Amino acid sequence: MILTVTLNTALDLTYTVPALVPxxxxxxxxxxxxxxxxxxxxxxxxxxxxxxTVVTGFAGGPTGEVLRGLLAPLPVRDALVxxxxxTRRTVAVVDSASGDTTQLNEPGPVITPAEWAAFLSVYAExxxxxxxxxxxxSLPRGVHVGAYAELVRRARAAGVPVLLxxxxxxxxxxxAARPDLVKPNADELAALTGAREPLRATRDARRRGAHAVxxxxxxxGLLAVTPDGTWQAAPPARVAGNPTGAGxxxxxxxxxxxVEGAPWPERLARATALATATVHARAAGExxxxxxxxxxxxxxxxxxATAA
Amino acid sequence: MILTVTLNTALDLTYTVPALVPxxxxxxxxxxxxxxxxxxxxxxxxxxxxxxTVVTGFAGGPTGEVLRGLLAPLPVRDALVxxxxxTRRTVAVVDSASGDTTQLNEPGPVITPAEWAAFLSVYAExxxxxxxxxxxxSLPRGVHVGAYAELVRRARAAGVPVLLxxxxxxxxxxxAARPDLVKPNADELAALTGAREPLRATRDARRRGAHAVxxxxxxxGLLAVTPDGTWQAAPPARVAGNPTGAGxxxxxxxxxxxVEGAPWPERLARATALATATVHARAAGExxxxxxxxxxxxxxxxxxATAA
Numbered sequence: 001m002i003l004t005v006t007l008n009t010a011l012d013l014t015y016t017v018p019a020l021v022p023x024x025x026x027x028x029x030x031x032x033x034x035x036x037x038x039x040x041x042x043x044x045x046x047x048x049x050x051x052x053t054v055v056t057g058f059a060g061g062p063t064g065e066v067l068r069g070l071l072a073p074l075p076v077r078d079a080l081v082x083x084x085x086x087t088r089r090t091v092a093v094v095d096s097a098s099g100d101t102t103q104l105n106e107p108g109p110v111i112t113p114a115e116w117a118a119f120l121s122v123y124a125e126x127x128x129x130x131x132x133x134x135x136x137x138s139l140p141r142g143v144h145v146g147a148y149a150e151l152v153r154r155a156r157a158a159g160v161p162v163l164l165x166x167x168x169x170x171x172x173x174x175x176a177a178r179p180d181l182v183k184p185n186a187d188e189l190a191a192l193t194g195a196r197e198p199l200r201a202t203r204d205a206r207r208r209g210a211h212a213v214x215x216x217x218x219x220x221g222l223l224a225v226t227p228d229g230t231w232q233a234a235p236p237a238r239v240a241g242n243p244t245g246a247g248x249x250x251x252x253x254x255x256x257x258x259v260e261g262a263p264w265p266e267r268l269a270r271a272t273a274l275a276t277a278t279v280h281a282r283a284a285g286e287x288x289x290x291x292x293x294x295x296x297x298x299x300x301x302x303x304x305a306t307a308a
Numbered sequence: 309m310i311l312t313v314t315l316n317t318a319l320d321l322t323y324t325v326p327a328l329v330p331x332x333x334x335x336x337x338x339x340x341x342x343x344x345x346x347x348x349x350x351x352x353x354x355x356x357x358x359x360x361t362v363v364t365g366f367a368g369g370p371t372g373e374v375l376r377g378l379l380a381p382l383p384v385r386d387a388l389v390x391x392x393x394x395t396r397r398t399v400a401v402v403d404s405a406s407g408d409t410t411q412l413n414e415p416g417p418v419i420t421p422a423e424w425a426a427f428l429s430v431y432a433e434x435x436x437x438x439x440x441x442x443x444x445x446s447l448p449r450g451v452h453v454g455a456y457a458e459l460v461r462r463a464r465a466a467g468v469p470v471l472l473x474x475x476x477x478x479x480x481x482x483x484a485a486r487p488d489l490v491k492p493n494a495d496e497l498a499a500l501t502g503a504r505e506p507l508r509a510t511r512d513a514r515r516r517g518a519h520a521v522x523x524x525x526x527x528x529g530l531l532a533v534t535p536d537g538t539w540q541a542a543p544p545a546r547v548a549g550n551p552t553g554a555g556x557x558x559x560x561x562x563x564x565x566x567v568e569g570a571p572w573p574e575r576l577a578r579a580t581a582l583a584t585a586t587v588h589a590r591a592a593g594e595x596x597x598x599x600x601x602x603x604x605x606x607x608x609x610x611x612x613a614t615a616a
Contacts, residue, residue: 013397015412022328022403025411062374069370089321091399093412095330103333104323104401 001077002046002255003130003160004039005123005151006057008108008140009080010090011067012036019095020102029096035070036090038165039136041245045252045274045287047075051259054079056126058119058140060109061086079126081119083140085109092244099242111142123151127158131259134163134251135179139170148174155179161258164210165251167191175208181258182210183251189215198223199230199304214254214271216247221272221299226264229303233268236298241279249274249287265301272299309385310354310563311438311468313431313459314347314365316416316448317388318398319375327403328410337404343378344398346473347444349553353560353582353595355383359567362387364434366427366448368417369394387434389427391448393417400552407550419450431459435466439567442471442559443487447478456482463487469566472518473559475499483516489566490518491559497523506531507538507612522562522579524555529580529607534572537611541576544606549587557582557595573609580607 060083088108155162221234253271368391396416463470529542561579
């Protein structure tokens with residue numbers, strides 16, 4: 001199975017309004033509740049691709065109960081660890097005319113030392129049966145900033161390939177623990193390395209400790225700097241739509257191809273096609289399966305000269 | 309006891325953000341959850357004034373459970389009727405610098421005919437011990453537009469004084485059923501009568517069937533047209549603050565004074581002082597008890613010549 005870790009899971013609410021106007025009162029015309037947090041999104045895509053998938057992290061309070069209730073019918077195994085604090089809500093307010101989205105993210109619970117210890121014990125057990133693990137998203141309050149570095153080290157000690165998808169100081173520290181793969185976006189790369197030019201920044205990120213770096217560059221696709229070479233993967237054409245969850249779908253594509261032993265160009269093609277099919281899908285964070293199959297044939301993966 | 313009816317209860321969330329910017333992502337710095345809906349707010353103020361108070365209406369789903377959990381420690385009795393559909397959330401997004409508030413209101417559950425029948429049975433039982441009843445707020449989906457008219461008639465048949473605080477067609481129909489009191493605000497009055505001039509609109513509203521009409525005119529205070537005379541009550545000075553819940557506090561003041569048999573000027577003074585103390589309070593919908601006592605001495609109540 002593939003394990004995804006979401007320490008700060010979320011109950012994602014999507015509110016449709018005609019148009020958001022600051023300081024006005026709005027009737028929400030449609031409410032959608034989904035289980036959320038980056039690793040949960042990754043797990044959903046992995047399951048849709050046919051992989052046995054386990055979700056861990058924390059869930060607590062009434063919102064955590066709802067999250068678990070929404071996970072129950074999905075083909076992913078719920079191995080979330082209870083927290084006393086309530087799982088956060090995120091609210092995406094979508095203007096129905098334009099599709100533009102305003103995001104409001106609650107901070108989430110404060111995790112206690114005992115809860116963190118309980119999580120580490122569950123994590124160790126789950127690593128035992130895992131073919132790969134993805135560590136995804138922000139850290140909840142109460143969890144030390146080196147938490148991802150700790151989880152990377154434990155995965156490596158267990159011989160499980162580990163992908164890290166986070167930002168800021170947790171990313172900086174996590175990279176230094178030598179994960180197999182990190183997947184920053186352009187902003188996260190720039191914050192990490194100080195470099196804006198994607199190839200330079202991606203190489204710099206790799207030098208900080210990651211075995212491989214796959215940078216997601218939005219509509220430009222993916223840039224991968226790996227021990228086997230450097231590639232740029234691009235979708236066949238610009239796709240209009242909602243980019244929410246596209247990065248999580250790319251992570252699922254990378255992991256899926258990794259556990260199948262596919263070479264880098266195939267991993268990148270899959271990740272790019274999944275991310276593009278997610279942007280294209282009507283519901284945020286879903287992917288359009290037909291579109292995925294069609295895109296997979298048409299993604300271009302180009303090897304770059306390995307300078308420096 | 310005093311009974312308050314809130315057919316469309318709410319779990320009220322207040323999110324603090326630095327400033328709401330459409331189409332941006334916001335970290336919510338503070339989250340407050342409160343039991344909400346107009347009748348619930350009225351009940352909270354009545355309880356704070358020392359009245360035995362019972363809350364009914366509908367509550368359902370995980371949000372309904374949270375609502376009931378938040379009511380439990382308050383000195384009001386929970387007689388809410390379960391609904392299969394989940395209680396709505398309302399989200400008030402407060403800009404921390406300016407205090408300006410953007411409101412997002414979920415539509416709430418669809419009430420089934422069986423749930424409405426269960427409510428009517430609970431309502432009949434509760435009327436039996438009630439000294440007054442307040443019917444507050446919007447109707448949930450599935451409940452017929454003449455629902456408040458039906459509840460007014462039942463209260464009158466049971467000999468229980470009934471106050472109606474709603475808007476639109478439910479108000480129009482409810483007034484025709486001859487409630488003891490309606491408390492529209494200026495917008496609701498104008499929508500009902502087509503008249504913008506407050507005294508004319510208030511008199512017109514009374515002619516539609518209400519025994520008495522108390523119009524809330526924001527910072528101008530209250531205008532009451534009753535069988536005993538016509539009065540205008542005004543706070544001593546303009547008060548800056550959050551007007552959320554001020555109308556509900558006015559309803560609580562009117563009911564409280566009504567069951568104590570106080571004459572109209574005293575009822576209006578109490579309602580005006582409570583509404584003003586609510587605007588003044590830091591937390592939306594709370595009232596400042598010290599400020600209330602002080603304001604009660606300083607509210608002006610002026611009898612108007614009874615023309616027409």
